[in-house]
């Protein structure tokens with residue numbers, strides 16, 4: 001692209017922090033490693049360390065280039081919405097700076113189990129839009145977890161009133177670069193598409209956001225990064241999980257230009273280091 005980038009976005013998703021004890025290596029070996037099912041929904045402490053290392057490098061590069069670094073997490077910060085999990089996740093994120101976040105279905109599990117969603121509410125006090133780069137970039141946030149149910153329903157849904165409110169707000173900022181954050185993807189490559197994880201009416205929602213002027217939609221949920229051309233607008237990238245137990249680990253770095261976006265995927269290697277691929 002001919003212009004210089006306005007900003008660089010680090011797009012993380014589905015970090016799935018488990019309870020604090022699994023931050024400790026000895027507990028990880030005793031509690032998580034022997035039980036893959038339990039471990040599936042919590043973080044890999046070695047990957048967290050690797051992620052911290054590469055994010056430090058990315059931050060230094062952006063600082064050297066005098067490029068604003070914007071941090072995004074598109075849901076499932078926690079394994080099951082517990083207070084300790086939110087504390088562990090927020091402790092990690094706050095070391096990186098201000099992070100633009102939306103909730104994922106796992107973050108609302110306590111709510112779905114019939115308990116008051118106190119931890120979710122405390123963490124996601126507001127989903128109002130957040131401007132960055134002196135208003136040149138604006139993040140719009142949608143909660144797609146309307147009917148989350150633990151274990152048996154990970155599909156997504158958007159309240160029509162929420163979608164309408166976001167669209168009217170998108171339309172009020174025609175000169176900004178408008179980026180929508182949500183947890184459930186608008187489309188998924190066939191190899192990773194699973195109807196038990198889908199967003200209801202996703203094609204209609206995608207078209208509605210595109211018509212309202214969304215320049216880019218960032219999502220997560222399926223734990224696999226995706227940034228190839230989509231079957232329908234708007235432009236849409238999925239960040240994989242950088243820290244999931246037992247699966248591929250990746251995230252995205254997106255340079256924001258006045259005329260578009262340039263995306264790179266970072267994946268972890270056998271040496272437990274993240275690299276751009």
Ligand SMILES: [Fe+2]
Pocket residue numbers: 075076104105106154183221222
């Ligand atoms: Fe999810």
